[in-house]
Amino acid sequence: MLGLNKKDMTLLIVVTILTLSAPFILNPFPTDSAMAQFNAGYPDLMQRFAIFGIFAIGFNLLFGLTGYLSFGHAAFLGVGSYSVVWMYKLLDYNVIWGLPLAIVTSGIFALLIGFVSMRRSGIYFSILTLAFAQMSFNLAYSVLTPITNGETGLQVYNNDPQVLMGANEASSPHLFGLVMNSSAKVGVGAWEFTFNNGYYFCGVIAILVFYLSIRIFRSPFGMMLRAIKSNQTRMAYTGLNPRPYTLAAFVISGMYAGLAGGLLASMDPLAGAERMQWTASGEVVLMTILGGAGTLMGPVLGAGFIKYFENIFSKINDTVLHNWFAFLPDGLEDFVVFLIHPFIGKGWHLTLGILFMLVVTFLPGGLVEGGQRIAAMIKRTKEDEDTPAKTEPAE
Amino acid sequence: MGILEVKDVGKRFGGLQALGDVNLSVAENTVHAIIGPNGAGKSTLLNVLVGKLIPDTGSVMFDGQSVLGRKPYEINQMGISRVFQTPEIFIDLSVLENMMIPCFAKRDGSFRMHAIENMHDEKDIVEKAESMLEDMNMADKREMHAGSMSRGDKRRLEIGMCLAQEPRLLLLDEPTAGMARADTNNTIDLLKQIKDERDITIAIIEHDMHVVFSLAERITVLAQGTPLVEDTPENIKGHPKVREAYLGESA
Amino acid sequence: MDAIILQILNGLDKGSAYALIALGLTLIFGTLGVVNFAHGALFMIGAFCAVTLSKLLNLSFETIDPTQTDFLGNPLKVKTPYVIEWFGMDTGSAIIDWAVPLAILFSIPIMICVGFIMERGLIKHFYKREHADQILVTFGLAIVLQEVIKYFYGANPIPTPAPDVFKGSFDFGTMLGFDPNVIIYPYWRLVYFFFSAVVIGGVFAFLQFTTFGMVVRAGMADRETVGLLGINIDKRFTIMFGVAAAVAGLAGVMYAPINSPNYHMGMDFLVLSFVVVVVGGMGSLPGAVLAGFLLGILESFASMNEIKSLIPGIDQIIIYVVAIIILLTRPRGLMGRKGVMEE
Numbered sequence: 001m002l003g004l005n006k007k008d009m010t011l012l013i014v015v016t017i018l019t020l021s022a023p024f025i026l027n028p029f030p031t032d033s034a035m036a037q038f039n040a041g042y043p044d045l046m047q048r049f050a051i052f053g054i055f056a057i058g059f060n061l062l063f064g065l066t067g068y069l070s071f072g073h074a075a076f077l078g079v080g081s082y083s084v085v086w087m088y089k090l091l092d093y094n095v096i097w098g099l100p101l102a103i104v105t106s107g108i109f110a111l112l113i114g115f116v117s118m119r120r121s122g123i124y125f126s127i128l129t130l131a132f133a134q135m136s137f138n139l140a141y142s143v144l145t146p147i148t149n150g151e152t153g154l155q156v157y158n159n160d161p162q163v164l165m166g167a168n169e170a171s172s173p174h175l176f177g178l179v180m181n182s183s184a185k186v187g188v189g190a191w192e193f194t195f196n197n198g199y200y201f202c203g204v205i206a207i208l209v210f211y212l213s214i215r216i217f218r219s220p221f222g223m224m225l226r227a228i229k230s231n232q233t234r235m236a237y238t239g240l241n242p243r244p245y246t247l248a249a250f251v252i253s254g255m256y257a258g259l260a261g262g263l264l265a266s267m268d269p270l271a272g273a274e275r276m277q278w279t280a281s282g283e284v285v286l287m288t289i290l291g292g293a294g295t296l297m298g299p300v301l302g303a304g305f306i307k308y309f310e311n312i313f314s315k316i317n318d319t320v321l322h323n324w325f326a327f328l329p330d331g332l333e334d335f336v337v338f339l340i341h342p343f344i345g346k347g348w349h350l351t352l353g354i355l356f357m358l359v360v361t362f363l364p365g366g367l368v369e370g371g372q373r374i375a376a377m378i379k380r381t382k383e384d385e386d387t388p389a390k391t392e393p394a395e
Numbered sequence: 396m397g398i399l400e401v402k403d404v405g406k407r408f409g410g411l412q413a414l415g416d417v418n419l420s421v422a423e424n425t426v427h428a429i430i431g432p433n434g435a436g437k438s439t440l441l442n443v444l445v446g447k448l449i450p451d452t453g454s455v456m457f458d459g460q461s462v463l464g465r466k467p468y469e470i471n472q473m474g475i476s477r478v479f480q481t482p483e484i485f486i487d488l489s490v491l492e493n494m495m496i497p498c499f500a501k502r503d504g505s506f507r508m509h510a511i512e513n514m515h516d517e518k519d520i521v522e523k524a525e526s527m528l529e530d531m532n533m534a535d536k537r538e539m540h541a542g543s544m545s546r547g548d549k550r551r552l553e554i555g556m557c558l559a560q561e562p563r564l565l566l567l568d569e570p571t572a573g574m575a576r577a578d579t580n581n582t583i584d585l586l587k588q589i590k591d592e593r594d595i596t597i598a599i600i601e602h603d604m605h606v607v608f609s610l611a612e613r614i615t616v617l618a619q620g621t622p623l624v625e626d627t628p629e630n631i632k633g634h635p636k637v638r639e640a641y642l643g644e645s646a
Numbered sequence: 647m648d649a650i651i652l653q654i655l656n657g658l659d660k661g662s663a664y665a666l667i668a669l670g671l672t673l674i675f676g677t678l679g680v681v682n683f684a685h686g687a688l689f690m691i692g693a694f695c696a697v698t699l700s701k702l703l704n705l706s707f708e709t710i711d712p713t714q715t716d717f718l719g720n721p722l723k724v725k726t727p728y729v730i731e732w733f734g735m736d737t738g739s740a741i742i743d744w745a746v747p748l749a750i751l752f753s754i755p756i757m758i759c760v761g762f763i764m765e766r767g768l769i770k771h772f773y774k775r776e777h778a779d780q781i782l783v784t785f786g787l788a789i790v791l792q793e794v795i796k797y798f799y800g801a802n803p804i805p806t807p808a809p810d811v812f813k814g815s816f817d818f819g820t821m822l823g824f825d826p827n828v829i830i831y832p833y834w835r836l837v838y839f840f841f842s843a844v845v846i847g848g849v850f851a852f853l854q855f856t857t858f859g860m861v862v863r864a865g866m867a868d869r870e871t872v873g874l875l876g877i878n879i880d881k882r883f884t885i886m887f888g889v890a891a892a893v894a895g896l897a898g899v900m901y902a903p904i905n906s907p908n909y910h911m912g913m914d915f916l917v918l919s920f921v922v923v924v925v926g927g928m929g930s931l932p933g934a935v936l937a938g939f940l941l942g943i944l945e946s947f948a949s950m951n952e953i954k955s956l957i958p959g960i961d962q963i964i965i966y967v968v969a970i971i972i973l974l975t976r977p978r979g980l981m982g983r984k985g986v987m988e989e
Binding site for chain 1 (some may be wrong): 912
């Protein structure tokens with residue numbers, strides 16, 4: 001169905017169901033319970049899951065398939081955001097104008113940067129993309145201030161033209177009147193679920209681009225990209241020119257990033273240069289690797305994982321810790337809290353850094369590989385129980 | 396006029412004359428072996444033929460067209476395929492996918508953006524790849540991870556991938572280097588079969604005289620960057636100059 | 647003319663920092679074949695060695711001075727640094743004043759230890775892995791080191807002054823026959839430049855004139871052959887990693903008075919240092935030094951008002967533009983060798 005085989009279709013259906021029911025799934029704890037702080041079902045966070053999921057899916061199309069490690073993808077994120085905010089300023093708050101423009105401009109940007117950067121590979125490619133992103137960031141902060149509004153960031157002002165702005169039109173981003181930041185709250189018993197327009201808008205787009213990424217993965221083009229990662233020599237001696245393939249992958253993945261950046265500005269009508277900084281590029285690298293580069297689900301998992309724990313960890317403070325460990329004797333309690341303290345709250349990045357090092361060192365396939373290993377282990381234990389005498393033939 | 400004409404090709408690396416005035420003509424639909432001691436310039440010559448190196452002087456014509464200055468993939472699209480000393484295959488892909496890639500390259504040229512179609516819906520490609528795998532006696536391995544195969548199987552797959560492109564000229568760079576005797580004999584049989592069944596010219600660089608004399612119809616002996624003699628295997632065996640320069644040392 | 651000299655001088659201190667970091671990066675890359683994204687963090691740790699020593703020296707105890715009273719009439723508490731108590735007023739305050747130069751001695755053993763631990767504990771497991779993995783794991787390490795420093799020292803820059811003697815500026819112009827106050831240059835930057843020159847000279851001398859250095863250079867040129875000679879190259883490479891860490895650390899120590907250290911200064915310098923290494927030629931030590939100074943000076947020229955009015959914003963991007971042009975026209979960089987990091 002839809003040009004997918006059974007396994008991929010199942011995956012797509014599962015992802016669709018999870019995305020659409022996220023406001024329930026991410027809110028498992030009753031509102032008044034002590035565990036409510038672990039709920040993630042509020043609009044702001046759910047929007048970020050979807051948007052950074054898109055960003056990471058796009059990054060994975062480049063890095064996961066071709067092995068080209070770009071350290072400059074945040075530049076496209078920024079370009080996407082600026083495009084959308086400009087459309088707010090010139091036309092009106094309907095996101096329908098800005099998002100296609102975000103994809104197009106980031107695509108053009110990616111084509112230019114990619115054309116130059118793709119002339120080199122390996123570490124040189126990483127450094128070139130890093131240099132381009134850093135250059136864009138510096139420019140956005142300085143000379144391009146008329147376009148980017150420099151340090152303040154780009155936003156809509158009262159005296160902006162907004163030529164299409166109707167009399168009764170909402171004064172915040174919307175899609176044909178569907179206002180992004182409005183939500184419906186539904187109380188069920190002790191639970192309260194929030195259904196946010198913005199989240200569903202991002203969620204539906206995320207499902208669509210996830211579907212597109214499956215198609216690309218399974219296409220001859222996707223196979224060529226994997227072949228490039230595997231052996232460039234054989235590629236060239238099979239009469240194939242790797243450069244247009246990698247460039248196309250770079251542009252597609254830049255467009256994904258532009259779309260994600262545009263969606264960020266669709267949720268909150270702001271665009272700032274810091275979105276283009278290379279630490280932001282680093283973040284999408286972390287998400288993709290942590291989840292599992294080169295797999296379909298990896299980047300989505302990685303993005304969700306990082307955004308969720310970023311949010312949760314920054315909320316945990318010493319008081320919360322003391323509550324958790326209250327059962328311990330006083331001295332021990334203080335000691336445990338003291339040990340954990342550096343890793344929570346503002347220390348989230350420390351935890352992330354350590355986690356990232358551990359994953360790269362011991363689990364290069366990321367969370368997906370971890371899941372597969374655990375599954376294999378369970379399967380093996382089961383098989384051992386079923387047929388204790390049978391041994392696996394050595395390969 | 397042969398399918399491959401090498402005229403006065405010279406190549407220098409700093410102070411070293413790797414190739415000097417190489418003249419070579421490979422006739423269509425023959426097996427032509429190039430032999431010579433280490434450092435004779437065999438690999439340099441091969442790299443010139445496939446576009447990896449550009450010679451300082453001379454010309455290389457393939458089927459009436461110059462190959463010089465063209466990129467390896469362009470030369471490959473002209474009809475020259477190369478088998479490497481260490482098998483170069485896509486180790487992260489399945490065996491079937493490995494075989495599909497040259498089929499795509501043959502059908503679609505050096506680049507085509509088909510990013511939405513499912514690759515398994517390309518029936519003609521899949522069929523061709525599968526029949527090629529059958530020819531190579533590898534049909535049972537089609538879903539296997541190519542990197543996990545034995546060296547002999549990798550070699551077999553690589554040769555198959557080259558043939559799937561239906562090249563006019565197949566270049567083999569010491570295809571049996573580092574192989575066990577049994578694998579070597581299998582490879583010889585495979586190459587003999589290819590030679591008999593297909594319209595193809597084969598140029599082979601080889602150290603192993605057993606391989607050379609079981610396959611070659613003509614032999615060029617290269618020494619110190621220049622061709623010493625070119626003749627039939629029978630004559631080469633008895634040639635005093637060759638015995639001195641090459642066979643005498645290794646025998 | 648005077649403006650040109652001034653810009654060259656202004657470019658020297660930044661150029662020195664780039665050159666020192668790039669030198670260390672190249673040493674590690676050339677010997678170990680590892681692309682170290684955590685190298686900027688070593689620079690930052692060096693700067694924080696200076697901060698730490700300055701803080702340690704200012705550790706004080708409180709005494710009640712009965713001769714003085716505060717505005718309520720209570721006896722005043724006076725803080726006296728231990729150093730002054732131990733060494734007397736003159737020597738003690740001189741020691742505090744000279745905290746940054748003293749930190750050089752203090753930082754060398756620390757940086758070498760940090761380098762050893764990094765190499766033995768982490769980097770050595772990545773020799774055989776892909777460059778992408780090396781980049782990623784050292785990137786993770788850089789985040790960790792940065793966050794650890796932030797945890798202990800906070801997020802704000804910590805001013806760390808140079809000794810009083812070096813405060814103020816030096817009027818270069820009068821020396822060269824220009825009017826006074828045309829070319830003035832802070833003393834400490836001059837110190838920084840000479841210090842860098844000495845460190846760079848030291849590293850080169852070490853590589854050039856010692857047997858150890860000879861083996862390392864041979865190893866950089868052809869690792870396998872040196873390995874075949876039965877020389878334990880790995881051990882030497884570990885030591886080289888320590889040396890590279892020390893060089894980055896020293897660059898950081900001395901830079902502390904120029905820019906108050908903060909936890910992300912390493913990352914800021916790292917990006918530029920990578921560009922420097924690439925421009926200089928991956929694996930070429932003289933290339934790294936040359937490119938460091940060249941780009942430092944270019945950057946300072948680009949920030950001249952005359953040039954900025956001609957091409958707005960050029961000061962922000964000049965280094966990247968140069969890097970991109972060089973990479974595309976001379977893929978191996980200014981002084982790069984063939985075969986280093988090519989596919």
